[in-house]
Amino acid sequence: MNEALKEINDTSHILKNEPTVDWLNVSQLMLKSRALDEIEEKLLVPEKLVFNQFSARGHDFAQILLGSLLTHPHDAATGYYRSRPFVMSLGISLDEVVAAPMAKEGGYSDGRDIGVVCNYPNVERNGAMLFPMCGGVGAQYSPISGWAQSILYHRDQLNDRRYSGAIAVSMGGDSSMSTSGFWAALNISTTNNLPHLFYIEDNGYGISVPQEVQTPGGDQVANLSAYKNLKIIDGDGTDPIRTPVLIKEAVDYVRSGQGACLLRLKVPRLCGHTFQDTQTYKTPDFIESEQARDPLPKLKNHLISMKLISASDWETLETDSYQNVLDAVEKAKKRNEPDVDKLTKFVYSEEGHVQLRGGLAASHHQFPSKSYQPSPEGARLNMLTAIRKTLDYELETNPKVVVFGEDVGPKGGVHGATLGLNSKFGDHRVFDTSLSEEGIIGRSVGMALSGLMPVPEIQFRKYAEPAAEQLTDTGIMRWRTNNQFAAPMVVRIPGGFARRGDPWHSMCDEVEWAHKVGWQLAMPSNAEDAVGLLRFALRDNNPTIFFEHRSLLDGAWSRRPYPGDEYVIPFGKAKTILTGTALTVVCWGAMVERCEKAAISLAMSIEVIDLRTIQPWDKEAVLNSVEKTGRCLIVHEDNKTAGFGAEIAATLSDELFFSLDAPIKRLTMPDIPNPHNISLLERAVPNEQSIAQAMQTLIEV
Template sequence: MAKSKTAKKSTDKFDWKKISELILQSRAMDEKEESELVPQKEVLYQFSARGHELGQVLLGSLLTHKHDAASAYYRSRPLLLSLGLDLEDAMAAPMGKSGGYSDGRDIGVVCNRPDADGPKVLPMAGDVGSQYTPAIGWAQGIEYRRKVLKEKEYDKAISVILGGDGSVATNGFWSALTIATTQNLPVLFYIEDNGYGISVDSEFQTPGGVITNNLRSFSNLRIFDGDGTLPEEAAGLMDEAVNYVRDRKGPAMIRLTVPRLNGHSYQDNQAYKDEKLIQKEKKNDPLIKLEKFMVPDHITKRTWNNWEKKAKEAIEEAAGNALARPQPDKGNTEKFAFDEGELPGIGGLAVEGHEFPESSEEPNPEKQRINIVEAIRRTLKYELETNEKLLVFGEDVGKKGGVHAATMDLQSNFGEDRVFDTSLSEEGIIGRAVGMAYSGLMPVAEIQFRKYADPATEQLNNCGTVRWRTANRFAAPIVVRMPGGFAKCGDPWHSMSNEVFFAHAIGWQVAMPSNAQDAVGLLRSAMRSNNPTMFFEHRNLLDAKYARKPYPGDQYVIPFGKANFLQEGEEITIVTWGAMCERSETAVNNLGVSADIIDLRTLMPWDKDTVISSVQKTNRCLVVHEDNQTAGFGSEIVSAIMKEAFEYLDAPVQRITMPDIPVPYNVGLMESVLPNEEKIAAGIRDIIAF
């Protein structure tokens, strides 16, 4: 901390005319929305930036590197203006008009900027604290491309995170702080401290109310503290903080105190503040202090008034043009939940023209059978060898080789830059993977067990929706490897299946291989896809005799949405996946019935055509899955059959599933509730006898 020293630092490097114009434009936008557009219901959600403008515009003026990126939040519109956000787009977005950074799909101040030739603004989110870990991934992407890929154009690039004082209580903040400091990443945390998280003051967010006071013992973190309403002090501190990170001295945090001159949102009347505090904050307006700084030492009062007038005129014109824009095309509303062949502005390998080795849907099997663990390891190894932008990471994937040994020896073969351990934070694992994908890498992240993904739900959901939310301006193709399901025993923590959660998550592909050959083909397809993929590795199949198949070759891929016939027959269709494939086959063989047994292999997308065609042939269907029954994915299959093949049915479609309870630890209890051969066989008999 060097407050007095930096406060005296020369501010000549800043274009104060431009800074003043941008702040005046931002203020005029807020006034236009608050006084007219919101009352007239032209703007339905409004988040004022009043009081926050100075620090953001100063920061934006210092983000000059092509590969700089800022990860901000819903009060960060002044930053976007400083980086070149078009005024009409800025006004049109809160109106939900066409164009702009979401084409009417997202709240207007949830911005993004995918400028290929200038600083980027990573897609914002409406949830507090979720902006932190993707920015860490971007920073790690910078360093990987700079150090490992030797791309000199990434020298001096930095990642910046903007957050309010309320956000310092979130998992994302602490995870990002841990990763940035332990990995010495080029990250600047900018905390705008206005003293409140909606109506809750800072004392409830962090002990003592000042987050930087609590972080001075953090190794490898430089702290800057100051007043975000004083132009010279804020400029000096911001300049020093940015240069500190840009010069690779380590991560830094700058905390500037600012007033929040309006409520959290338009609807917030700030009744929780007493009148004295409100008046004190108004007197602390950075715009008032900026005017005093500029007049008369730099410009005349008349010039200032002229700037103010021009800003209001510019916003009036922009608002008028925005109001005249057409509504978004309703015919496009469903576009971009998944890749549709149109490259996004930012994110993934395809944007950079990456070319993969030759692939084939025809297997070229070796003689020896291998288990799923070995299949995954060999597939990862080949893709690491042939794709220098692929990285594998998670808890214990390095020297230990993963808790299930799927990454054994990969770190010794490819080094710690490409295969590395992470801190124990699933939020951090997934969030940083998203940021890496934005930076043009292919992250393959491991979550050790399905249940452990719960802390990362926010990042998983945001990753899946980002292409849609930004109207294909951003995408985050990542692969998440996730073991789960029962094994030698059960329990509520390691044995959860719950695949329907990810099938329901927007924008995610979901793969559930039942054998080693399919594991190879689906994992390779996932690592070459333009969509994020959840790759489910069933614990009971990892070393199961049933799942062992010959390695199908380094070119083998399986398209998502293409089911596999385990057996073909005439009397009944059985639709299943994962560990239930073996149990379904055993039940059919023990009964001696003639059945189509379909292994879906992927649930999103799922091969509806194959299922419907089979039901039209057999006239009967049983769906078997390990997940709980209520709202399980089997319900989706049954619904499709009832709609598209009802007239072919000779019996009601039935399901064999887990009951709506967690998996028990005791083996006898576990087997009593899991779908097993006897239950499946009984279901088959009932349907055939109907």
């Protein structure tokens, strides 16, 4: 390296009122970022080697300055599709940054995700970890609030002083402040005084939509001026003198433990939204004014004027950076294509392949002993009490378990499943949240990535809809990062009809979770199974939906003795409730009781199978039973069209067609929401009489 270039760093202290900045590193990263943008746009996109190109020109300078300050081993950040310079500043290798947009083998997704939607596990912990980015705008905010909360939890509840001074950073454009994710995170982090830095890059546009359409007066930050527990720092993101001061002020404020801070820097977007965007929505004069604000010439002129570098040395740095990127491009071209035979690997956790970051498994957490055999003790408990008792034991024996949701704290949950747990374990372990399902699940992601076991509650099944994006992103995290990240959690969701039904509190719709890639789904029918399945989920390395059917929580039939503190039921293992040779009935949840009673009333040698888990489901048990009986009836509460029964029926048709003595039948709810009138509900939901009639008809075919 030319001696003159090294002097950039040696003499940076002469700049008055400016933080110490590694100007050589900042310059190199900026020039490499610009070179990569140019090479992609002019060479790799036309050659169809890159298909999704998002330039960060104009945003790059401030991003790199921010990234250079995230040096704490427990710092973490979330970015978005225009955050590549920031990611480079964290220490990710140039080779990976160049190869990923070409969808080549290796890297942070092994060709599974868009190249700019990246991640950085930083297993060496020599600075910040970058959460897996999401394709959805605004989805980056609430997960990092969860990390911010976990910093305090690790420090104060787990007494790990290594977390002292760590911060959480979320990056986003100005228009992302309109999303529910932003507002959920803002409420979480300000209400709890969390060490969260909201970094907003304000270029004035959301693709083509100006800020005036996003918020009254066109200035989101001005409209937040009265927000409590939020320090706002506002300024120019292109000024080589002032910008470093603003960024350091924001980082120092959050590190000091004073709470959340919103840093808004105005920057020009010196490009279209993507390489295809011609920016016809901007006037030529406006585009010219943006180009005049380019931070790269400002940086160059500043360094030369301060005699930190000569013009010729800058040209050398520019040439070398461009060549470094060209060399990385050529190396990337020689990489192999991803192995197509590994396409389905890492949808779920795989034995011997623990993810790099996230969950209890990554930290080698040791659990108490377990047993696959129940040890019944005491009187019969209802399912609600069994769930509470299981949560109590796991909270007691695992300090990394945290339970939360709306009304989960002192009230004990609207159903009573957490009654008394807040007073026993305190507000940091069993607590209430704001009314935002997006925020509840998003915060769970950050907590899981920090190595905790979050147990969020969604109060009713229907209320999970606002959290759909976070749930989807959580499920696919392991696969799309090629097992670098995973966020195991247990989401407790009550649902289904109770004494009455209605369209808002009584939905099951379990098939949605079966179709959510990466999620497991448990639907216990009784208290004993609820204990075993819940305990298994709380110790497993995959995200799980634990469905608590409302009609079973205090139902007499579903009561069982507590099976012991060691009892677990592995997922994917069905239970045969009744044995028989004339007909196989497959059911789960609230339909198990009704199917058992109907079969007993008929006394026609009917085999009843309780699947217990829908994802995974015990295909082998069902196939073996139908092979024996030759007939199958599938009963479920969910709607008929595309319900999970259709998957079972299709599997039987594919694999046992010539063993069937009669058509496969399904008995379900019609394709309607749950009705509220009791007579309508009884007609809609399969009951003992309608099930018995369907059983008898199928046997007598």
